[in-house]
């Protein structure tokens with residue numbers, strides 16, 4: 001979230017799109033209810049289905065899955081042509097006025113630099129601003145230059161007129177007009193819209209670009225950095241925000257730093273590329289501090305072994321020799337028989353990963369599989385025959401499965417990072433049962449044993465293992481307190497200011513990442529968490545909910561990264577002079593009497609940095625502004641464009657009907673086998689999507705009787721019209737098939753789904769809840785992921801679980 005849960009109550013309009021917030025985030029949804037009750041806010045919900053969120057919305061509209069860029073791109077076109085834009089904000093706080101490189105272009109669905117053989121944009125050199133001789137970007141503050149970002153954006157979305165949007169999204173014109181008009185009303189200083197999204201936006205081959213389009217809308221409306229504004233990802237697992245923060249994705253290091261690839265063996269070049277300098281004079285470009293965070297990380301990992309002479313052990317870090325080592329890649333290699341052993345920690349891929357058949361074949365080729373989980377999962381029993389629910393021949397599977405029972409979060413102390421970036425400390429409610437051990441205990445124990453083997457037997461590359469700093473009280477069981485302090489970071493020697501005064505004694509905890517240095521004097525395991533556990537104690541355990549400005553910003557409750565800031569880019573809530581845009585939305589502002597920034601949040605800038613210095617609010621960006629033009633940061637284009645899902649119920653991309661290369665995301669992630677496994681719309685005519693129910697949490701709660709009682713049996717949702725077409729009535733069993741497999745479930749025939757008019761045909765949607773499987777105490781069911789395709793978003797590799805095609809028959 002750019003903003004936070006409680007802040008939703010400050011919104012005047014709430015767009016819940018690409019997520020079913022009432023169903024999947026029922027507790028956080030209370031802030032939507034508060035906004036409606038106390039702030040007279042309106043709620044708009046856009047979903048392929050009528051959901052529990054729709055049930056309490058002021059306006060709702062159906063949309064065909066995978067077409068949100070079209071809707072939002074059309075909205076951009078509408079806002080610009082009707083001049084419902086916050087001009088002062090756009091001019092001063094975005095890249096709208098910057099001139100784009102002469103060679104940048106877009107033709108029939110493809111941006112410059114595409115390599116059709118490799119399905120990638122391998123030359124992104126034109127995806128940038130045009131720089132002057134001084135190295136700074138050229139700009140046209142009149143926004144009239146045809147090559148400025150604003151004009152290129154206007155032109156790009158001029159194709160997204162309302163009729164085109166209506167026929168691609170399957171949404172009647174009147175619905176679109178009404179919703180766009182409501183949103184347009186937010187283009188004033190005293191009103192904000194918040195956007196709430198989750199998987200309905202992320203689980204598409206164009207997922208990241210949908211979210212970018214949303215951010216562009218919010219910039220046009222001047223809603224970023226504002227209370228009640230922002231683009232807010234309602235995250236899934238309770239600590240999934242913490243997972244990305246700590247860099248658990250294959251290409252990341254903690255704090256959103258990135259691993260080098262194989263070509264980047266040179267340390268100074270590695271740093272230079274990431275320590276981005278501002279491209280407008282005087283801007284902050286905070287990533288320019290990258291080296292301080294990187295060196296502090298290496299000191300935290302390798303202690304005294306990390307020295308300036310050995311580039312702080314840069315050579316010990318893995319370098320990516322494949323584009324990515326993501327889960328899609330891992331399971332593809334497993335399927336090809338290239339992997340011997342797999343460690344599955346808190347992950348149930350047989351149930352949760354796409355194309356269950358491919359996963360089964362992959363797991364069957366392993367020599368061993370280790371499952372660390374509190375529950376008995378489908379994955380750990382993939383080899384066992386459960387009749388129609390897991391129809392495998394056990395005698396043909398040689399994989400040795402080892403189960404290591406873990407405790408679950410309620411049995412551990414530690415911090416959980418919520419969607420709002422708050423680190424909240426929690427305390428174990430009870431010890432784990434039986435032989436269950438905390439994950440840290442199992443991993444610690446394993447590490448000690450592996451290190452011992454390296455000590456005794458050597459190995460190909462023992463240095464990083466033998467030199468890893470492992471200074472815990474009980475080496476086999478690092479405690480949550482020790483780990484949290486390690487992430488926060490310490491001074492390794494006395495730190496001094498320019499006058500030689502000691503500002504931080506050796507061994508003390510750092511107060512923030514601003515104390516970090518690039519010369520090995522500080523250590524920190526995750527720079528963005530610095531400040532969470534300081535000399536003043538555990539900030540995450542704070543429980544002071546006072547709210548002096550009545551904005552819901554409780555700075556004394558837990559701790560938020562970065563720097564306890566609750567709303568990112570909050571400098572944008574004030575105009576260039578530091579005055580609130582509107583008194584209703586006053587948030588942080590410049591006080592000339594006090595000579596500093598004051599207000600409800602921790603400002604983006606040093607407290608005494610004067611507004612007249614002209615530094616822009618988006619301090620992580622090289623431009624200092626919010627970027628309409630993504631430059632080279634996306635792999636599939638600087639402006640979002642609509643492409644059809646890889647499995648689509650229509651034949652071509654209506655925006656580029658004659659260019660097969662632009663039917664689907666030209667840079668989407670797909671392997672050969674999975675391309676071959678895609679179905680045709682002649683055979684599988686219906687759009688399908690998968691989703692959650694409040695009564696279950698993924699595949700865990702079918703182990704609990706109460707949940708099994710309230711939502712007892714697997715079902716799929718279809719419209720009355722589709723039921724009639726296939727000859728079923730409510731309660732009949734249906735077989736739903738894709739080109740990869742099938743499931744059988746009870747048909748719920750409902751008005752909650754309606755056929756949508758796409759071009760000249762009606763497209764049906766089939767709604768498939770995901771929660772059933774063959775372990776636990778609930779009735780057994782088919783795994784929904786028997787159906788789904790292995791296609792990844794071009795930027796994040798998130799599978800396209802939300803848009804694929806099926807056929808429905810009476811079972």
Ligand SMILES: Nc1nc2c(c(=O)[nH]1)N[C@H]1C(S)=C(S)[C@@H](COP(=O)(O)OP(=O)(O)OC[C@H]3O[C@@H](n4cnc5c(=O)[nH]c(N)nc54)[C@H](O)[C@@H]3O)O[C@H]1N2
Pocket residue numbers: 017018019020021023024025046047048049051063064065066067068197198199200201234235236237689690691692693694695696697698802803
């Ligand atoms: N009770 C419960 N709560 C949960 C979970 C759970 O299992 N049970 N899981 C948690 C996790 S890990 C996550 S990630 C979150 C997920 O939270 P959500 O994303 O809100 O949950 P989903 O039900 O997967 O999908 C949301 C909606 O997206 C819609 N949708 C599908 N395709 C599209 C599209 O193309 N455009 C639009 N606009 N909408 C579309 C679906 O119809 C569905 O209503 O929930 C979390 N909360």
Ligand SMILES: Nc1nc2c(c(=O)[nH]1)N[C@H]1C(S)=C(S)[C@@H](COP(=O)(O)OP(=O)(O)OC[C@H]3O[C@@H](n4cnc5c(=O)[nH]c(N)nc54)[C@H](O)[C@@H]3O)O[C@H]1N2
Pocket residue numbers: 199203236237345346347348349351352353372373374375377406407408409439690691692697698699700770784785788801
């Ligand atoms: N078709 C379709 N598939 C989907 C989705 C969809 O919308 N549609 N959603 C996707 C999403 S968003 C998600 S997040 C994934 C979820 O996919 P998974 O993460 O694979 O599924 P879960 O069942 O949430 O969690 C896996 C396991 O973690 C275990 N666990 C709980 N606490 C602990 C702990 O403290 N330690 C350890 N070691 N284990 C623990 C649980 O018992 C559970 O078995 O599913 C994805 N799959």
Ligand SMILES: [Mo]
Pocket residue numbers: 235236237240
């Ligand atoms: Mo999730």
